[in-house]
Amino acid sequence: MNNDSPIVAIRNLNYAVGGRPIFSGLDLAIPRGKITAVMGPSGTGKTTLLRLITGQLKADSGSVEVAGEDISRARRDELYVLRRRMGMLFQNGALLTDLSVFENVAFPLREHTDLPERLVRELVLTKLQAVGLRGAAQLMPSELSGGMGRRVALARAIVMDPEILIYDEPFVGLDPISLGVILRLIRRLNDVLHVTSIVVSHDVKEISSVADQVFLLSGGKVVASGTPADLRANPAPEVKQFVGGLAEGPVPFHFPGPDYFTELLSEDPEL
Amino acid sequence: MLRELWNSFIASLEGLGAVVRFLFRILAHTPRALSRFDLISAQIYNAGALSLVIIMLSGLFVGMVLGLQGYQLLQRFGSEEALGTAAAIGLVKELGPVITALLFAGRAGTALASELGLMRATDQLSAMEMMAVDPVRRVVVPRFLGGVIAMPLLSAIFSVIGIYGAQLVGVQIMKVDGGSFWSQMRASVSLSDINEGIVKSCIFGVACSLIAVYEGFNADPTAEGVGRATTRTVVTSAVVILFLDYLITAGFL
Numbered sequence: 001m002n003n004d005s006p007i008v009a010i011r012n013l014n015y016a017v018g019g020r021p022i023f024s025g026l027d028l029a030i031p032r033g034k035i036t037a038v039m040g041p042s043g044t045g046k047t048t049l050l051r052l053i054t055g056q057l058k059a060d061s062g063s064v065e066v067a068g069e070d071i072s073r074a075r076r077d078e079l080y081v082l083r084r085r086m087g088m089l090f091q092n093g094a095l096l097t098d099l100s101v102f103e104n105v106a107f108p109l110r111e112h113t114d115l116p117e118r119l120v121r122e123l124v125l126t127k128l129q130a131v132g133l134r135g136a137a138q139l140m141p142s143e144l145s146g147g148m149g150r151r152v153a154l155a156r157a158i159v160m161d162p163e164i165l166i167y168d169e170p171f172v173g174l175d176p177i178s179l180g181v182i183l184r185l186i187r188r189l190n191d192v193l194h195v196t197s198i199v200v201s202h203d204v205k206e207i208s209s210v211a212d213q214v215f216l217l218s219g220g221k222v223v224a225s226g227t228p229a230d231l232r233a234n235p236a237p238e239v240k241q242f243v244g245g246l247a248e249g250p251v252p253f254h255f256p257g258p259d260y261f262t263e264l265l266s267e268d269p270e271l
Numbered sequence: 272m273l274r275e276l277w278n279s280f281i282a283s284l285e286g287l288g289a290v291v292r293f294l295f296r297i298l299a300h301t302p303r304a305l306s307r308f309d310l311i312s313a314q315i316y317n318a319g320a321l322s323l324v325i326i327m328l329s330g331l332f333v334g335m336v337l338g339l340q341g342y343q344l345l346q347r348f349g350s351e352e353a354l355g356t357a358a359a360i361g362l363v364k365e366l367g368p369v370i371t372a373l374l375f376a377g378r379a380g381t382a383l384a385s386e387l388g389l390m391r392a393t394d395q396l397s398a399m400e401m402m403a404v405d406p407v408r409r410v411v412v413p414r415f416l417g418g419v420i421a422m423p424l425l426s427a428i429f430s431v432i433g434i435y436g437a438q439l440v441g442v443q444i445m446k447v448d449g450g451s452f453w454s455q456m457r458a459s460v461s462l463s464d465i466n467e468g469i470v471k472s473c474i475f476g477v478a479c480s481l482i483a484v485y486e487g488f489n490a491d492p493t494a495e496g497v498g499r500a501t502t503r504t505v506v507t508s509a510v511v512i513l514f515l516d517y518l519i520t521a522g523f524l
Contacts, residue, residue, distance in 0.1 A: 054401060080403040094398035097390075108402045111409065153398075160402075 005068075007032045007164060007196045008053055013062035015045075015052060022048050023220045026062070035190050035197040037207045037228075040217035041242060041251055046200040047091075049217070050168055053198070054088060055079045067163065084112065087157030087195075088166040093149040095141040095156070101128070102137040105156045112160065127155040131185060147178025154185060158193065165189065167199040171206050183210055204243055208232075216242060218251065293485050296407055297415050304412035314417025318379040318480075322425060325378055326371060330429040333366055334358065334436025341437065342445045351447045355456035358437035359430075363460065363468040367430035369516050372475035375422060376508035380483035383414055384504040387487025388497035396488075411488055415480045422476025423469055430468065467523045474515060479508050 006029035013026040022045040030036045040046050051057040052064055052072070059072040069082060095104050105124045109115060115123075128134040131151040141149060150170065157165060170182050187210050190197045201207045207214070208228035216224040216231060216239060224231055224239045232243055241249030257263070304311070341357045387410065390396050396406045434456075441447045483504045490500035 056397060056400060080405075083401055083403040086401065088398070088401040090394045090398055090401075092393060094394035096395055096398070097393070108404070111402070111404045156402075 005032070006030055007067055008198070009063075009065040010053075011063050011065075013052070013064060014060045015048065015057070016060055017048075021220055026221060028215060028222060030196065030198060031213065032196050033190075033194060034212040035186065035199060035210055037211035037214045038198065038200045038217060039202060039204065039207060039214060039242070042202065044217045045220065046202075046217060047168055050088075050166055050198070050200055054083065054086060054166065084160060085162055086164045086166060087160065087162035089150065089153050089157050089168065089170055091169045091172060093141075093146075093153035095144075095149055095153055097141050099141075100137070101133065101139050101141065101144070101152050104141065104152060105159055107156065108160050123159060124155075127159050128152075130158070130189070131155045132181070145178070147174050147181065150174070150178075150182065151185070154182075154189075158189060158195075161193070163195055165193075165195045165197045167197065167201075169201055170199065171201055171203045179206060186210055204245070218242070289489075290481065290485050293488075294481055297412055297481070297484075300405065300408040300412045301416065304408055304416065307413070310409075310413040311416050311420070314413045315421050316417075317382070318375070318414075318418045319421030319424060322375060322378045322421070323428070325374055326425045326429050327432050329370060329374055330367075330432035331436040333370060333429075334362065334433030334438075335440045337361055337366070337433065338437035338440030338445070342441050342447065351441075351445070352451035352455055354437065354441045354447050355434075355452035355454075356459045358441070359434055359456045359460045360464055362430045362433040362437075364464050364471075365516070365520075367433060368426045368468050368471035368475055369512060371426040371429045371472065372422065372479055372512045373509055375418070375425060375475075376479050376483070376505050376512070379418060379421070380479050380504045380508055381501045383418070383480070383483040384487035384490070385497055385501045387411070387414070387484060388490030388492075388500045391488065391490055392492040392494075392497060407488075411484045415484050418480030418483065419473070419476040422479065423472040426468065426472035426475075463523075467519070470523075471516065471519050474519065475512055478511050478515060482508050482511065 008028070008030035010026055010028040013023050013028075014021070015023045026049075028038075028049075038046055038049060048057065052059055053066060055064075055066075055071040055074060062072075063070050064072045066082060067085060069078070071079065071082060074082060095101075096107065099107065102124055105127055106120050109120050109123060125134055125137070128137055131154050133148060133151055133155065136144065136148065136152070141152070144152065167186065170186070171179055174182065183206060186197060186199065189195065199207060199211065208231075211228055214225065214228055214231050215222050218238050224234050224236060226234075231239060234240070234243075238250045240246070241251060247253050337358045338354065341354045341361075342351060345351050345353055345357065387396075390406075390410065396410070399406045399409060438449075438452060442449045442452050486500040486504045486507070490496045
């Protein structure tokens with residue numbers, strides 16, 4: 001496979017939850033070795049997209065190709081082989097709460113390899129050093145702040161040297177310092193480890209400062225794509241509303257419902 | 272009305288089917304999980320050792336009540352010496368396995384269900400999936416086996432302490448003759464009585480542990496969902512234990 005082919009290729013993807021379509025005919029190609037951001041308003045299915053890319057959910061129709069394999073048709077064991085080449089950072093870190101920081105990072109090594117303890121220790125400490133938390137190795141997850149927890153989860157995500165690193169809303173609820181640290185880590189890990197990074201986020205400013213390429217999702221489709229600068233210059237109203245953070249626009253302020261006055265004046269409490 | 276009944280009957284059959292499938296999934300992973308005995312022994316500690324205090328205290332009190340009631344009853348027929356037999360058979364065949372299982376569902380079952388439910392709610396199970404580690408093998412199977420192994424041991428301890436409690440009241444306080452208390456017990460409790468107790472507690476162990484890990488693993492990832500899973504664990508376990516108890520007892524007779 002040549003190096004220019006996209007590492008994730010989504011073609012004509014359809015996915016619905018309880019009859020409500022989340023994606024209808026989505027096409028998306030994520031280039032190798034870059035930081036790609038997937039942005040969009042809350043509820044557009046960004047996290048759902050990540051779960052489709054990682055095979056946690058199966059597409060209703062269409063194909064999701066990851067590293068040349070169609071993940072929506074993979075069996076469980078094939079999925080596990082493919083997932084060893086991915087690292088994922090969950091929104092809240094998802095550290096295993098009964099294990100220490102060290103054991104959390106060592107977890108994939110212990111489960112998948114038979115490395116001698118000395119080597120495990122070396123690998124874990126190297127990864128913890130990379131995220132600046134070697135000193136916290138013996139703490140329990142409950143003793144960490146939100147930002148530290150996410151950095152430990154990042155160390156765990158890179159311990160098996162994945163080809164793809166996936167971040168689900170990595171900036172939510174972080175103070176400015178932790179946020180800066182995470183941003184710098186995303187950039188550095190991408191460049192040093194030569195991985196492909198996929199970042200799902202709705203923080204326009206933060207993500208624009210690190211992403212090489214941005215996809216803006218809305219209403220189950222890609223409404224804009226390009227570099228962060230392209231996006232800022234895009235005149236389409238959906239894009240302007242999202243990038244500018246405007247309350248009114250194609251995404252309405254009001255959740256759809258019956259007419260306001262009709263409902264207020266109605267006698268029927270069920271309406 | 273009939274249609275609703277029929278629908279709920281079908282729904283409960285589907286639920287049962289899902290639990291049985293989950294059991295097969297657990298059994299399929301068991302051989303590999305056995306190679307990590309450190310994980311299982313940690314769960315035997317969690318389900319077993321941590322339940323010891325409540326099991327021993329309950330066993331003592333149940334035995335004491337049994338001693339008192341049994342004495343009152345047997346005295347009417349002038350056969351207080353049979354107290355040892357009555358208490359031992361009652362405990363070994365019925366009360367030991369059943370009460371241990373009910374307490375186990377309340378103490379260890381709820382702990383298992385809420386732990387797994389919270390792991391689901393905080394994405395820990397998804398994180399394992401993403402690390403290509405099957406959470407059924409790594410998390411569910413050790414907890415299930417821990418419960419299955421712990422239950423007969425707890426039940427045996429319950430019965431032993433219960434017999435001691437009955438002896439405490441019957442012999443020490445009510446002054447039943449100690450020699451006949453023990454000798455009648457030894458003469459009339461047969462191996463098949465003890466076997467029945469062991470079979471019961473093993474089956475209860477499988478049922479309780481399975482219900483707890485199933486409910487926890489499949490909990491809705493919300494605070495409400497985890498709460499519901501915990502409640503359902505206790506309620507379902509209690510009903511299933513008593514139902515199975517009848518079936519096994521009928522089978523042994």
